Amino acid sequence: xxxxxxxxxxxxxxxxxxxxxxxxxxxxxxxxxxxxxxxxxxxxxxxxxxxxxxxxxxxxxxxxxxxxxxxxxxxxxxxxxxxxxxxxxxxxxxxxxxxxxxxxxxxxxxxxxxxxxxxxxxxx
Amino acid sequence: xxxxxxxxxxxxxxxxxxxxxxxxxxxxxxxxxxxxxxxxxxxxxxxxxxxxxxxxxxxxxxxxxxxxxxxxxxxxxxxxxxxxxxxxxxxxxxxxxxxxxxxxxxxx
Numbered sequence: 001x002x003x004x005x006x007x008x009x010x011x012x013x014x015x016x017x018x019x020x021x022x023x024x025x026x027x028x029x030x031x032x033x034x035x036x037x038x039x040x041x042x043x044x045x046x047x048x049x050x051x052x053x054x055x056x057x058x059x060x061x062x063x064x065x066x067x068x069x070x071x072x073x074x075x076x077x078x079x080x081x082x083x084x085x086x087x088x089x090x091x092x093x094x095x096x097x098x099x100x101x102x103x104x105x106x107x108x109x110x111x112x113x114x115x116x117x118x119x120x121x122x123x124x
Numbered sequence: 125x126x127x128x129x130x131x132x133x134x135x136x137x138x139x140x141x142x143x144x145x146x147x148x149x150x151x152x153x154x155x156x157x158x159x160x161x162x163x164x165x166x167x168x169x170x171x172x173x174x175x176x177x178x179x180x181x182x183x184x185x186x187x188x189x190x191x192x193x194x195x196x197x198x199x200x201x202x203x204x205x206x207x208x209x210x211x212x213x214x215x216x217x218x219x220x221x222x223x224x225x226x227x228x229x230x231x232x
Contacts, residue, residue: 035221037168044211044223044224044225044226045160045168045211045213045223045226046223047219047220047221047222047223049219050219061218061219061220062219063219063220064220097167097168099168102173103173103215105218108155108156108173108174108215109156109215110158110170110173110174110213110215111158111160111168111170111213111221112170112173112179113167113169113170114167114168114169115167116166116167117167
């Protein structure tokens with residue numbers, strides 16, 4: 001069964017840091033790009049960023065709202081992706097989901113599956 | 125960035141109804157359009173990819189259509205488990221991947 005499990009969420013003060021993990025199983029993690037998407041309470045889905053596979057040079061990309069503050073990495077030996085969040089703001093409060101990119105960048109592609117999400121609360 | 129706009133934002137319907145949700149892109153995205161279902165407290169689930177392809181395991185009462193800028197998700201006969209929020213997502217011009225604001229489908 002293809003599965004993603006996030007962890008690492010919690011309460012952090014504004015300006016603080018937090019690192020989320022996304023543990024994958026049931027598929028060839030090393031060959032897959034991984035994305036992070038967040039959702040503030042009662043709001044819609046917001047793409048955060050992604051990391052491609054080794055074959056694609058581990059290329060990363062970020063939403064404008066988090067660029068320069070968030071960093072996505074991966075450890076293929078552990079089948080895990082990470083989201084390092086620095087200089088956190090109250091508006092970063094959300095449930096953070098990791099999801100697998102399926103398809104190809106120059107062809108049809110989609111997100112499947114999604115993890116269960118982990119809640120990050122930025123508050124003093 | 126490509127903007128995705130869904131309509132309506134919310135919808136009330138009854139079990140057995142036929143329901144259509146619309147998604148419009150700010151520019152042509154060919155058929156690079158996906159639909160997800162999200163139930164309260166749960167992660168999104170892929171329903172339709174490439175505008176009209178049904179994800180494995182998704183009931184056939186769900187269907188998608190459209191190309192260019194206008195797309196629809198149709199549920200042919202609403203079931204109790206279909207009451208949820210639905211999101212469209214474009215994968216034509218990324219990053220960033222962009223989602224519609226969601227359509228909340230409620231029981232009438």
